[in-house]
Each structure stands twice: as structure tokens, then as C-alpha cells.
Amino acid sequence: MPAVPELEAAIEVAQKDIEAGTSLWRDAFHRLAKNKLAMAGAVFLALLFLACFVLPFCGIQSYETTDMSLGPTLPSAKHWFGTDVLGRDLFSRVLFGGRISLSVGIAATVVSLIIGVLYGAISGYFGGKLDMVMMRIVDILYALPYTIFVILLMVLFNRSILLLFLVIGAVEWLNMARIVRGQVMALRKQEFIEAAVALGLRKRRIILRHMIPNTLGIVVVYATLTVPGIMLLEAFLSFLGFGVQPPMSSWGTLIDEGAKRMEEYPWLLLFPALFFSATLFSLNFLGDGLRDALDVRASKD
Amino acid sequence: MSETILQIENLKTHFPVERGFIFKRHIGDVKAVDGVSLSLQKGEILGLVGESGCGKSTLGRTILQLIRPTDGTVIMEGRHLNQLSSGDLREARSSFQMIFQDPYASLNPRMTVYDALAEAIQAHRKIPAAELPALVGALLEKVGLAARFQRKYPHEFSGGQRQRIAIARALAVEPKLIIADEPVSALDVSIQAQIINLLAKLSREMGLTLIFISHDLSVVKHISDRIAVMYLGKIVELGPAAQVIEKPLHPYTKALISAVPIPDPRREATRERVLLPGDPPSPMNPPSGCPFHPRCLYAIPECSKIVPKLESFNAPNHEASCIRLKDINPS
Numbered sequence: 001m002p003a004v005p006e007l008e009a010a011i012e013v014a015q016k017d018i019e020a021g022t023s024l025w026r027d028a029f030h031r032l033a034k035n036k037l038a039m040a041g042a043v044f045l046a047l048l049f050l051a052c053f054v055l056p057f058c059g060i061q062s063y064e065t066t067d068m069s070l071g072p073t074l075p076s077a078k079h080w081f082g083t084d085v086l087g088r089d090l091f092s093r094v095l096f097g098g099r100i101s102l103s104v105g106i107a108a109t110v111v112s113l114i115i116g117v118l119y120g121a122i123s124g125y126f127g128g129k130l131d132m133v134m135m136r137i138v139d140i141l142y143a144l145p146y147t148i149f150v151i152l153l154m155v156l157f158n159r160s161i162l163l164l165f166l167v168i169g170a171v172e173w174l175n176m177a178r179i180v181r182g183q184v185m186a187l188r189k190q191e192f193i194e195a196a197v198a199l200g201l202r203k204r205r206i207i208l209r210h211m212i213p214n215t216l217g218i219v220v221v222y223a224t225l226t227v228p229g230i231m232l233l234e235a236f237l238s239f240l241g242f243g244v245q246p247p248m249s250s251w252g253t254l255i256d257e258g259a260k261r262m263e264e265y266p267w268l269l270l271f272p273a274l275f276f277s278a279t280l281f282s283l284n285f286l287g288d289g290l291r292d293a294l295d296v297r298a299s300k301d
Numbered sequence: 302m303s304e305t306i307l308q309i310e311n312l313k314t315h316f317p318v319e320r321g322f323i324f325k326r327h328i329g330d331v332k333a334v335d336g337v338s339l340s341l342q343k344g345e346i347l348g349l350v351g352e353s354g355c356g357k358s359t360l361g362r363t364i365l366q367l368i369r370p371t372d373g374t375v376i377m378e379g380r381h382l383n384q385l386s387s388g389d390l391r392e393a394r395s396s397f398q399m400i401f402q403d404p405y406a407s408l409n410p411r412m413t414v415y416d417a418l419a420e421a422i423q424a425h426r427k428i429p430a431a432e433l434p435a436l437v438g439a440l441l442e443k444v445g446l447a448a449r450f451q452r453k454y455p456h457e458f459s460g461g462q463r464q465r466i467a468i469a470r471a472l473a474v475e476p477k478l479i480i481a482d483e484p485v486s487a488l489d490v491s492i493q494a495q496i497i498n499l500l501a502k503l504s505r506e507m508g509l510t511l512i513f514i515s516h517d518l519s520v521v522k523h524i525s526d527r528i529a530v531m532y533l534g535k536i537v538e539l540g541p542a543a544q545v546i547e548k549p550l551h552p553y554t555k556a557l558i559s560a561v562p563i564p565d566p567r568r569e570a571t572r573e574r575v576l577l578p579g580d581p582p583s584p585m586n587p588p589s590g591c592p593f594h595p596r597c598l599y600a601i602p603e604c605s606k607i608v609p610k611l612e613s614f615n616a617p618n619h620e621a622s623c624i625r626l627k628d629i630n631p632s
Contacts, residue, residue, distance in 0.1 A: 019449050022457065024410060191407035194367055195467070199424045199474060200394030209420070213411040 028217075031293040038289020041282035048279060052098040093249050094272050100250040101276070104165055105231040109223050111169025112230075116176025117219060121207050123177070124184030135181070138174050146171040147236070154242045164237070164244075168230050179222055183215040217294035224287035228280040235276065251276045306510050307341040307364070307478060312373035314356075314363045318585060331585050333359040335534035336373070338611075343477070346504055346511045348521030348542065350557065351531035352581060357514050358402075360531070361480040364512070365399055366390055377478065395425035398471035400481040400500075404463035404488075408455040414441070414466055415451040421473035440469045445499060461492035468499065472507075479504075480512045485520060497524055519561050522546050527618075530554045533584055533592040539611060540619030550614050550621035550630055552597050553577075591623065599629050 032038055123134040153167045187193060188211075196206045231251070238244055238252030251272050258269030315330035333356040341347055351357045362368045364375055366382050375382040377397065385393060401407035409417060418437045422428055428436065438448030444465040455463055464484060471479055481500060485493040501524040504511045515521045521528060521542075528545040530538040530553065538551040549555045556575040563569045577596045582588055588595050594604035609622040614630060623629075 020452050023413075023454055024456065191401040191403055192409045194362075195399065195401060195407050195470065196409075198365060198367060198394060198399045199421050199470070200391045201420070201424055202391070209412075210409050214409070 028290075028293040032289050035289040035292065037285045038293075041285035041289070044278060044282045045286065048098060048275075048282075049102070052095050052102060055095055090268065090271055093254060094251075094275055097249040097251045097254050097272060098275060098279075100244055100248065101231050101234060101252065102279075104168065104234045104250070105227040107165040108168040108172060108230045108234075109226045111166060112172035112176055112226065113219065113223055115170070116173035117180050117212060117215070119173065120177035120180030120182075121184050121211050121215070124181035125188060125203070125207050125211060127185070127188070131181070135178075138177055141171075142174050147233070150233075150237065151240070151242055154237070164234065168233055172226060172230060172233075176219070176222060176226070179218060180212075180215050183218060184211050187211055187214055221287055221291040221294060224283055224290060228283045231276070231280065304343040305340050306343045306378060307339075308374075308376040309337060309339045309364065310374045310376075312337045312360070312363060312375065313371045314359050314368055315371040329585050332356075332534050332587060333584060334363055334370070335584075335587070337531075337534075337536055339529065339536065339539070341478075341510055341512070343510055344504065344508045346501065346513060346524055346526050348525030348528040349512055349514045349531060350516065350518050350521050350528060352516060352557075354581060354584070355531045356534040356584065357516075357531050358482050361399070361482050361512060361514050365394075365397055365480055367399070392425070395474040396476055397478040397480070398474060398476040400464070400467055400471050400479060400484045402483040402487055404460050404467055405455075407467050408463055408470075410455055413452050413454055417455075417466070417470055418451070418473055421470045425474050440473055441466075443472065443503070444469045445495075459492075460488050461495060464488060464492075464496050465499065468496075468503070472503070476509070478510045478512070480514065482514045483516065484513075486515065486517070493520065500524065518546070518557055530557065533581060533587055535592060535622070536611065537593065537623070538621040540616070540621075544616060544619050548615070548619075548630075550619065550626055551593075551623050552599050552629065553593050554621070599625055601625065 119134065119138075123131045149171055150167050154163070157163055184207075193206065193210055196210050201209075234250060235252030235255060238250050239256045241256075244250045244253055254272035255269060255276065258265075258272055262269040312334055313332070313336055314334040315332050317327055318329045318331060319325040320328050335356070337360060339347075349357050349360070359368060363370050364382075366375070366385075370383050373383075377393075380393060382390065382393065412420070415434070415437050418440055419433045422433065422436055422440075434451070437451050441448050441451060446462060446465050446469070450458075455466065458466065468484075479500075484500070485496050488496060497520065500511060500513070503509055504524075511524075513521055513525060518528075525542040527540060528538075528542045529536050530545070530551065532553050538545060538549065538554045540550075545554060546558060549558050552575075556577050559573060559575040563572055575598065577598075579596050582592070582595060588605065590603075590605040590607055591597070591600075591609050594600040597604065603624060607624055609624050611620040611622045612626070613620045614626045
């Protein structure tokens, strides 16, 4: 420790009573907590996560045990959501399906987030010719019909779930890159970035510590709105038969199966569709709430 | 007070103006800084004044290489700053810092005071993490803030406090030169004096060289050793603060000084004012000869032909660029 009295006095003060500050994140959380719709969405999602990721280990019926003698039955005390045509318990199938759908949605969002944020931040920060080239690449990829792109990749490689995450994430980052680029370009003119340059910080540090944290508000909002989009895309792919393969299920495949038999056994469509839409609604409400909470200007207080 | 710390020669910063979408045509230059020469002694405070758009902020940023100059040299402690590679320049940045105009925009809203200052301290020095809290605390005390504020975020401070934090950040790298770009113009009048006095005190105590940029002569005159007056990218008058204020040489400086209100209603009512006709011309297309001649009360036909140079008058260190210095000033 330095033996300067001034410093030692400062150490004492520093250790005695440092007042804690309130970060912008915590402020935003307080505002979010006041938004009933967003909180309802968050609570629903939390419960759904618990149900999908914990319940299957608590000894509920297997999602793949078939009971041909049973066949499709209406909801009962034993099978809460009834059974499907092969006599499999629909309740556990919906939960297992939710596991796949939510995982795909979140994992693909994370992949798209990482690629998109870095790509956008680099493009926006350096600007000029590099930005021009990077953004034209985005434009070209954007012009490709991405569902066909995904289907192609799925056919070329194995239809593994892991690949599904990556492939969807790899086509969904384009919007994120554009949003972050715009944000970074606006930030680049800010004086605190100039101050960071004047301090002689490295470019990597300026981008990672000064640029990206200030774009995260919008990124978080956009991410919560991307998850439902990706879940829809997964459902769509599964609906076409390119997604998860039986006996595994996702909400997409369940809805597909249900839709084929909806005239005879409507509950096969009803339950997965209900869960799916409730999840999409919750994510959207949460996203809207986050946007209001993080953007102080748009919020009411 | 005799060691030269900063030497600027014929510094020019021109911004190209281009038209067209794909095939860009170069249609001219905005000559924000157009041939400025200056030298600063260690520990000196230079006030840089001029109206908006005269290039004073650009000059400050060009000296610090936040904007690379078009031409000319900036020599700081024997190093040609504008010839350094970007890596060397980054290293060299520890010896010069900037304080910005808007304390609401110059601090990262997502970083606590501690994070911001610790980052600045570590930018050029390897400091063990255990010593950082004490150093940050000492920095805060130096600018008149309590060390217990270090875990707070910028939005929890007032404008004056934020400017103090910005000053602390600039001091964190232990610079020799600080350029303050209108550091008080965004603050309340009551706070302005505090910040100005703080800067003057720091400069005195630490032997800091300071360039204080302002559009307000009354702000600058109290702390400056010398004052430089800029008009349209050029320095038109340079001299000891008292002399520039009391006996301005250049017609433009005379007009500026007569525009400063006197805080005494009776004297204010009878104060003589020089009103300048017209607006400052576009820096893209400056007038020929003396840039000030279209608005000058003393202009003669020669003024539009001869480009005046800074020359001393009456006192050896008091210079102005006007071909009629002898005619309009009593010697």
C-alpha cells in the first residue's frame, strides 16, 4: 500500500461508507415491475420453464410410451390433456415439446445475438468502406429466401436439433446486426466515446465496454421479440417435416399432428396450440414491457 | 515557465464536401482550421475564444489528434503527434486529455464513477487491483467530490458534479496538457465559477498546461495567462490576457469585448458597443484577403487583397493580424 497520507485517508473513506448507486438496469426493472401485463407474461414464462424443464423428471408419464389399446381419449384424471392416436399421454408430450421449442427459440436467439451484435458493432464502429462491404453482405443474405436456405441446410446435413439451433440462429442475426449497427453509429458521435478514444483505450475495449453495453437495452427487447419468431419458424419447419423427428415432439410437430386430426380429436390441436400462443403472447408482452422500461422517454413516468 | 510543451505550426483541418451518390464529386472544403501556429509553455493557461463555428473546437480536437489534420504539425514534447502510428499515438495519449462541453454526454451512462475512473487509471499504467479504490477515491477528492460517491452512476449526479467527474477522468492518466472544450457553457452560472476555479487550481498545483476554449470572453479572462482570438479558422489576435482585454488590437477583438455586458446597470446603459454588420461568412468559401474585411468597420480596399499575418504591436508578445494596426490603435 502507498504510504501517502492523502491516499490512506482516502482508503479509509473508501472502505467506510461507499454509497451504492442505482444502475439504469435496476431503474428499468422497477419500471418493468409496475407493468402488470409484462409481469404476467414473465410469471407465465417462469412457470412454463419450470414445468417444461423440471416436471418431466418428476415421474410423469412418458411421452413416448404408446398404448395402442387406449388410442385417442378425451382428457381424464389419468391423462390430463387426453392421449393421441397412439395412446401417448398428451400432457407430457406438450411439456417435452415445449422443452424443444423453448430451447430452439432461446439457443437460436443467443446464436443470432452473438453474431448480430458483434457484426453490427464492428460495422458501425469502423464505418466507411468496411461498413459498406459488411452491410452489402447482410443485404445479399437478406435477399435469400431464408426458409429455403434453412431447408437446404437441414437436408444437406443431418436433421439434428443442435444443427437446427445453429441454422436458425445463422439466418436470424441479420436484423440484429442492422439494429446494433444503427445504434453504434449514433453512439459513435457521443462525447463519451470520444473521451474513451482520447484516453487511449483500445478499439476492442471501446466496442465491448462502451458501445455494446449502451445498445443492450434495444438488443434485449429485440431478443424477446426474436424468440417467438424463431419458435414460429421452428414450428413451421416441423410442420413441413424438416424439424424434430418422432418420437420426439415439438409444439410445431404436435400442432401438425393435431391439425391433421382436428375434426375427430380437437384436443390434439387445442392443447399444444393453446400453450404455443400463450407463450408467444407472454414473450411479446414481456418484450413490450422491457421496451417501455428501458426507454425512459417512451414510458409514462 | 520557459519550457515549451506544445508547438503547432501552420495547422490546417479541412473537411471535404462531397456531392453525389455513387460518383462523389469534391465540391470544396470547409476550412475549419486554416493555418494556425501557436506555442505553449509548460503550466500556461491559454484562453481560446471566438464565435460559434470559427473552428475553435476543431482546433482543440485536431491538437489532440481526435481529428487528423490536413496539413501542418503538432509537436508535443518533441514528438510529432500527427506523424505517429495509431499504436504510438494511443500510447502518447496519456500526456494530453480533453474535457468536453456536455457533461451529460461525456460520461458512459452504464458505468459507475469507479469503473470509469479505474478504466482511465489503468489505460496506461499497470496498477494492482487492490490499490484502485484508493486511487479513485483520491482522484474524486482532488476534484472536490466525496470518495463515497464512487459506486454511483453518472445520472445520479448534477451537471457540475458530472463535469468534476469528467475532470477527474482526464486527470487519471496524469496528463501534461488538458484541452477543455467549453467546459462550463452547459452549466449554471453559479456552477461555472466553481468549475473554472477548480481548473485554475489544478493547473497551478499540478503544473498542468491548459487550453480553455470558450465563446465567452468574460469566462476566459479570469483564468487565462494568454488569450487567443479565432475568426474563421485563423488566430487573429494573441497576447497576454490583461492586454487583450484592456487594449485589444484587432477590430474583431474590439467588437467581441464591447459585447461583454457589464454587471452594473448604469455603466451597462452607457457602454459603447461596436455592432458588427452581417454574419460570419461560410468557412467553405472564405473572403479573399483578410477573412474579417466584409464585416470590419475599418476595412479599406487593400484588406480584400492582402492576407494579413500575425505581427506584434506595442508589446513584443501581443500580436494581431491586421494591416491597419497602426492606423486604428494609438501607439
